[in-house]
Amino acid sequence: MGLLSVLRRMKRAPEQEVRLLLLGLDNAGKTTLLKQLAAEDISHITPTHGFNIKSVQSSGFKLNVWDIGGQRKIRPYWRNYFENTDVLIYVIDSSDRKRLEETSQELSELLEEETLAGVPLLIFANKQDLTTAIPASELAEGLNLHIIRDRMWQIQACSALTAEGLQDGMTWVCRNITIRKR
Incomplete structure (x- = not known):
């Protein structure tokens, strides 16, 4: 295929830009996850x-991923980034049992935000490579995800360190973006 053919195809199918918001408590693995997605050194x-902010190509989409710090002092500023979010990605440290209640509370508050109403939610149950990690199914139950009715959601077991499960999560994101953009 010649260069002209490639250019014509690119012009016919412009990539769609999508805004992803990556949130979670500090030390959940958000930045490691983002760097893995961008194929950068971790x-x-x-x-x-x-x-x-990183732009990642996936399934014909340009995913603009906003990774916001998760320290307690920074969390009140999360709402400054809610506008125009296409998908909310929430990262949980599955091995940090002491902070499950805190992360559950933060997630609940996010889901009540009017600006994020109806925005699809992907929860990465991170650090599944650790023996102390809570399985994603158990986390889903503990977080009462089954009661969410106002949006599409998915919980994905993953390890940002090994990249296992990340592509499955991003495939879900792209599938939901395609459905929403129709």
Whole structure:
């Protein structure tokens, strides 16, 4: 196929830009997950004291991912990033049993936000590579995800460290974007 053919095909099928909001408590693995998705080095991750933005290509979409810090002092500012969110991705450290109630409360508050009403929700049950990790099905039950009726949602077991489960989650995201954009 020649260059002209490639250019014509690209012009006919412009990629759609999508805004993903990546939230979760500090140390849940949000930045590691984002760097894995962007195929970047994950050996030197530091806590996010603000936000990171990366564009990732997936299934014909340009995914603009906003990774917002999860420290308690930063969380009140999350609402500044809600506008025009196409998909909310919430990351949970599945091995941190002590903070499950806190992460559940933060997620509940996010789901009550008017600006995020109806926005599809992907929950990454991260750190499944650790022996202390709670299985995604058990987390779903503990978070009462079965009562969510106002949006599409999915919980995906993953490990940001090994990248296992990340592509499955992003496939779900792209499938939901396609459905919503119709």
